[in-house]
Amino acid sequence: MTIADDISVSRADRPERRVSTLPAKTILLGLLTSIIVVFCVLPFLLVLAISFGRKVDGAAWVWDFTFDNYQRFFVGVLWPDEVTFLYLQQLGFSFYFAVIASLLAVLTALPFTLQLTRLKRTSQAMWLVFIMASLSLSEVFIVMGWDILLSNNSGLPKLFKETGLTQWLKDVGWFQHLRDWGLANPRNVKFKTSDFATILTMSYLVWPYAVILLYPALSRLDPSLSEAARTMGASRWTVTRTVTLPSIRLPLFGTTLLLFVFLLGTYVSITVFAAPNKHTTAVAIYSNIRGANLNAPFGATQAIMLLISASACLYLGHVFNRRSEVR
Amino acid sequence: MSKLNRRTLLKSGVAGLAASTLASPLIAQSRSVRIGSYGGYFENSFKEHVYPAFTEATGIAVESITQPNSSDWLVTMQQAVAAGNIPTDISLFARDSMIKASRIGELIAPLDLSKIKAASNLDSYFVFEGNEGPQGVGAMSWFSAMVFNPNEVETPTSWADFWDTDRFEASLGMGRNYNAGLFDFTAATFFDGTETMMSNDGVIAILEKIAELKPNVALWWTAESQMEQSMKNGDVVAGQYYLDVANLMALDGFPIKPTFPKEGNLQDYGSWCLTAGSDKAAEAAEFMNFSSDPAIQALMSRKIGTAPLVDKSMTDLTDEEFNFVSGAPAIRPAYEAYLDNETFIKESWDKMLAAS
Structure with a gap:
């Protein structure tokens, strides 16, 4: 709508000669608008509509109008018995x-x-x-x-091992810290x-x-x-x-x-x-x-x-x- | 001018559409059927070894349809059928997806078992009775097995070994999805198996046990290739993986070995299902009959690496060939719990993973 409005306003200010090219322009703009509507707005509305649907356990989902999914997003499915964030x-x-x-x-x-x-x-x-x-x-x-x-056999950990860095880390005792931080397994850094x-x-x-x-x-x-x-x-x-x-x-x-x-x-x-x-x-x-x-x-x-x-x-x-x- | 063009375009589009709908009865005369299977090595093996044998035996041509897997294919099927298309005549569904398809309704059609006589070779568990009668005939089965790197660790004998942090700290690769198998392994190892899965309290108790395993898991994989790469790269030294693929990798010289721990490995299976609205019910029945034949079950085991759904004694598989694709004991997934209580189980599983 806004695009069409803009066109009619600008047409009033333009000289007569340009008016003859307008239909093609309008068609182009209309086409672009409909592309945006079909490929952007409609899918988005579809996602919005589906978000109010209802899941059937053991099967798929059905159309509905419920806010349960939004409630679940904030407090979990078992609310009010149990809350999860x-x-x-x-x-x-x-x-x-x-x-x-x-x-x-x-x-x-x-x-x-x-x-x-x-x-x-x-x-x-x-x-x-x-x-x-x-x-x-x-x-x-x-x-x-x-x-x-x-990766362990082809990347940075391999380099650590081959250059003796892993062994050095083990010798000075820092390896244990890496294990605590989840950056090593007992064999090498990861x-x-x-x-x-x-x-x-x-x-x-x-x-x-x-x-x-x-x-x-x-x-x-x-x-x-x-x-x-x-x-x-x-x-x-x-x-x-x-x-x-x-x-x-x-x-x-x-x-x-x-x-x-x-x-x-x-x-x-x-x-x-x-x-x-x-x-x-x-x-x-x-x-x-x-x-x-x-x-x-x-x-x-x-x-x-x-x-x-x-x-x-x-x-x-x-x-x-x-x-x-x-x- | 532009209007005229658009009309011409519309006309030719309509003509094209009409031609494509008219074309289908023509193909039907020459007897053909479209069969879905999981794309890649799996589908290629079917195209190379199984479909030609079927065409030779029956004269029915096969058009192979690529499925990504079971659950995503179910989404595709649902959308296609809603739009009035029939993407394939026969789909390959794992049991849980098949039950879902049956419950959703109007996706898979009931089968006439009198035309699929060879299905009697299969254990009755593998012929699925849905709401509208028999809706699936077992195709093949596969194991999700315990695997380990023989160069790095001793052969584990029980799933409980994985909980031993001295042996497996930050070293395991396990499935990321709630129904990938860890629930079933844990239930079979520390609890009463499927029975424990039936109550919420049981599910929570299993999850508390799984939470203890988290420090030992270095990789929670979703795609098969992740686990394959991690075993090859040495990022993990043990975990769960498909039995047949693990055996193939071992044959190629990679450091991986599958084993059957005392609790067993997870056995899932695929079923052939007829798409509702397909006019190829007769051809589909012939194919299902063909695939239930013990000789064809053995052919699939040899060429595709799947476990046969008929007793080993009915086939001519050698012990070595059989052990390559199958084994005992087998743990059956707790399908019923996964389906009827799926929202609770999934959220509880995600909570367990998300806890630090």
């Missing part, structure tokens, strides 16, 4: 991994991108093409790669499953996005500002803290927020690298909808709750942005 905990871990991984990606991409903008134009282009190309690797490939790199492997893979996954999103803002940075500050006697760190960072505050924040929302739905990295006590809402959604128990309504409920949480974060980010702009 299992699903809130899973949502919490969705946030935990997404926040840390997006921050890590942005913080490591920032110095890299800064250096990148100081290179020659041709080298910049080559780096950007290389980074863009790495985006063509799917999550499954990346996880598979890290899985091998962290990195699967661990927060370390999960966050590493998730950061790696979005790192190219971080570079590409930061690049425009950083390449527009005026070098004369920091040069002026330097000539006035400010140290390198002071310049970064008081000149560079404040001037890219908004893109920095926007990038982190975008990557965070993107990472909220990570599935493969979590299933492979995270311990089951830290599994997230995305994993729970899958195990309900596909998996063995065919509980699409509860899966849909969790998807809606994840979406609401992500939207809330985006909204808060927007408010925060506007406030800092006013200031």
Whole structure:
């Protein structure tokens, strides 16, 4: 509707000659609108409708209008006899991994991108093409790669063992601490499953996005500002803290927020690298909808709750942005 | 102009649709049937060894349909049938998915057992009686077995050995799904088996025992390939895995060995089910009859690695061939509890895993 409204308003201001091209434009816009409705709005409404459905134990689910699934999300299926915050905990871990991984990606991409903008134009282009190309690797490939790199016989633990690092850790007694933290078995160090492997893979996954999103803002940075500050006697760190960072505050924040929302739905990295006590809402959604128990309504409920949480974060980010702009 | 184009397009679309619906009776005349099985090595073996033998014996051509597995296929079937399609004439379902399909209704059709005489070779447990009569004929069976790395650990003799932290700290690979087997192993080892699974208190007691195993589990796998890689890579040194695949891996020289502990291994089985609304009931019955023949059961054991559903004495399998795919004792999954109490069991299981 809004698109159509815009067209009629702008048509009034335009010269007569352009009016003749409007039907084609209207058709195109109408087509695009219907594509968005059919492929975006309708599936979303379907998920919303299914989330009110009811699961029949031992069979599938049926259409209904019940809030039981939403109640279950907050307090568990046995409420009021018993309360569990299992699903809130899973949502919490969705946030935990997404926040840390997006921050890590942005913080490591920032110095890299800064250096990148100081290179020659041709080298910049080559780096950007290389980074863009790495985006063509799917999550499954990346996880598979890290899985091998962290495996006992072919990866980092093998390196630990062959270089004698494992033996050294055992000799000085630190190996026991690693075992206590779940980073070793009696034979060698192990990195699967661990927060370390999960966050590493998730950061790696979005790192190219971080570079590409930061690049425009950083390449527009005026070098004369920091040069002026330097000539006035400010140290390198002071310049970064008081000149560079404040001037890219908004893109920095926007990038982190975008990557965070993107990472909220990570599935493969979590299933492979995270311990089951830290599994997230995305994993729970899958195990309900596909998996063995065919509980699409509860899966849909969790998807809606994840979406609401992500939207809330985006909204808060927007408010925060506007406030800092006013200031 | 654009309207005219759209109309032409619509017309040709309708014509195409009509042609495809008209085409199906034509194929029916030459006797064919579409059969679903789990994609990959499994389906390929069927296409290479079983279907050609069936076509030779009956003259009925087989079109192989790829299923991802049982439970996901049930979702696909449900959606397809709701949309008025029949994705395959025969599906391969594990028992729990078959019971669900039967309860959901209008997905799998009742079978005429008088046309599937060879089904009498199977134990009656493998011919499924649904609400509307017999709805599934056993196809083959598979074991989820105890496996270990013979280079790293001594042969475990009981599932209880896995609880020994001195031997298996952070070293096991177990199934992640609540119905993957650990419930059944634990119930058979420390409790009264399936019976304990029937009450909520029993389920909680089993889960408390499983919680004690958590420090020893390094991998909770969902995809078969995860466990395969972890055994090959030495990330885990023991756990549960499919008997036939473990034997194949051992033949390829990988450090894995399946064993039957004194409580036994988990035996699940697949059934052929006729899709409701399929007009190939007669061809389907002929195929089910064919696959229930002891000779074909033995063929599948040799070529696909599945356990036969007929008594070993009816087949010509040697002891060595039989032990490659089967063994004793067999633990049967607590299907009834998994189905009737699934929401409670799943949430309790997830809670157990999520507790730190």
